[in-house]
Amino acid sequence: MASNKEDPQNSETKPTTGIPNLRDRLPKLEPRKKRSPPSNPLPVPETPDLPSPPEQSSLKFCKPTRRILSPRDHDLFLQSSTYKLLLAFVFGLTDSVIDTPVSAITNTDLGSTIREILEILDKVEDVVRRSPPEEQGDSRFGNKGFRDFLDLATKEHTGWHKKLGVSSDEAIIEVSTYFLQAFGSHGVWGLDDYQFLPFLFGASQLLHHPYIRPLSIHQNLILEEYGNDYLYLGQVNFVNSVKNVEGLRWHSPMLDDISSAKNWTKVEDGMRRMFVAEVLKKLPVMQHFLFGSLIPAVDGMSTEEEFGVPNEEDDAEGGEVVVMHDGMRHVHQMNSWGDCCGIKVPSSVAAGQEMKKRMGNEGLRRIPFD
Template sequence: MPSPKKNGDRAGATRWTGADWSSCRGESSRVVEMIRISEMINSSANTAASWQTVAKAKEDITYQHPTRRILSKKDHHLFLASPTYNLLTAFVFGLSDSVRETTVTTVQKAERDPIVNTIVKILDEAERLVADCPAEDAGGSRFGNKAFVTYLDKVESLLRQWHDKLGVTETAAQDDVSTYIFHSFGNKTRIDYGSGHELNFLIWLLCLNRLDLLPQSTFPQLALVVFPRYLRVMRVVQSTYYLEPAGSHGVWGLDDYQFAPFLFGSAQLVHHPHIRPMSIHKPLILEECSKDYLYLDQVAYVNSVKNVDGLRWHSPMLDDISSAKNWEKVEAGMKKMFVAEVLGKLPVMQHFLFGGLVPAVDGMSTEEETDVAGEMEEPEGGQGQVAPEGGMKHVHDHSGKTWDDCCGIKVPSAIGAMQEMKKRQGGESLRRLPFD
């Protein structure tokens, strides 16, 4: 199936098509090497062994407040060759591998670890906070709603209480761990949300794992109980405050906001007897099976919030991927894409936070050395700076006036557009996720 023309692509955005999905040719030898390392870490046969190799003992950890450390291309290259990179990929791919050929219903009906129930209750509370912080009347604007700032302030006020419930009571440990969940809800200055914020949520789970609170036996519950609950919270937040997509690639991105549902969801569908990658074009399959498979649910959700019909037009990358021969190809491609398009992209990783549980390596810059604002302090409109190389600072441009914005195209939320249209037409709100 031919795809729409690529006019207006953001400069530097990689086009992933069905034809080269299994080969996943990178833009450079660095990406090829990243893929090789990730595949070595991430095969089902050695994920457990890799996890044991890269995970440190609790007593070896020195807590510290997480800050930005990827402030130049050199810093990014250091990260890609670091033990922390191996730790992160082993954890994320370990979650993915733990739910291969597994349905949401199977895991949700099984007995849960008590701490998993505690995390779900924390996320329940995070969703209830939305009702306490109603969106401001913005005159029909589809851009981020300022009430989101109040929402994040309320989240911040509950961080200590939440972590006390989890058994993280030491002040330094709380500061280290809680920073990640706080940053997983979006940026209060830019009022945006993207795969980098989603990654912060996974890093929060990684931190709890490193504190021996979430053993490897809980991984299926994290992927198919905890993560779907977080996903539902974020859909409510996005639909209420119209969070702008962070670093959007326009229609040429996989999704405006999320990546992990496609990674975990493709693993779930491996060896499925009748659901094929092309099945995402069948409304009945999406309706009947989305409750059990994150990939199908995310596709159904994307369809529901776009104001044009057909993946070919609003999500051509998902359309391209559907031509893959089987789910094994899709799963492998998603892992490679996570390495190349999330961890391998400076615009995403320049916002990544390093602390004591997820440490930076020697030689990486600090915010103090480069005079860069903290992640939540970066002013709206492009005053934040990173130094790509040679100490020459680069100013973010979030003005929305250029196509080569280093952090992607500043675009209004598709959810915001759909919600405003429904308000004008008196239609219903967005459907709820089928996860409880």
């Protein structure tokens, strides 16, 4: 009887339909070479030596005025000793607070000049309490009650100057008008609407901190515990307090980006670069800088009289001012929305005060993201 089974030896070999052997098809896995970290084309600005202050008797005091009125003026400034003086002063302050929390400073550590300045600031704070803000309806812009503060300060500034050893009447120039307005979240104002230096000094305070890292600014407990000790954390705390949107990612994207830095050295280096690139080297910023006796202008820089430009203090109520003529026209208007001097947006603090008044609550309330 014939068998129905095929002879395995006579049957044709059929291809298998299982998982193919990929061992010979895939490239051999090798350890990836470590990439060298990208180098920043901008070197970290160093701290120049601070020159000795000039003798007061050799100074001829004058009212500070704008002297950077054209690109040429700005170029002269960047090549001048005054530019190095500003770097030396600001970066010298930065170096002086390395790894130093506020609580580590006692009155016994302070020099007599610093103690005198602190006493004056205490008196200024008392003047602030005696000049409350005015009722301004729905206005979200700078409160005009600051004029009352200036009137009170004018009556007391003589004693303050004597404490500082300033006796010459020519050295005392009064400020008559003050407006505080946000400049939009771009350039140097990307960190905060009004302030930059606290972030530079604050990064230096945290330079070698054993456990507070740049990412720690996202931890509310860290901000609450150490906000009064470190300027950087205190500023982040303040920014959070006046925004309605939760999270730095949404209302302060630049601060959020900086928090991804590996350490505070990277942050401080970046802040130094930013101060040079976005403040001193930006004409729209420096055209409002005032030069006088202690911070002198360079020979050859323009004057407001030569350009027919009114003093910025006199023009604070509005109007059109042409600031530069060398191929660039800068029209400075209080109702403009151009980028040149920053976008004119309402003060976030003023808005918070307005909401507090309407809601009948104490303390600073959050406001809509602006």
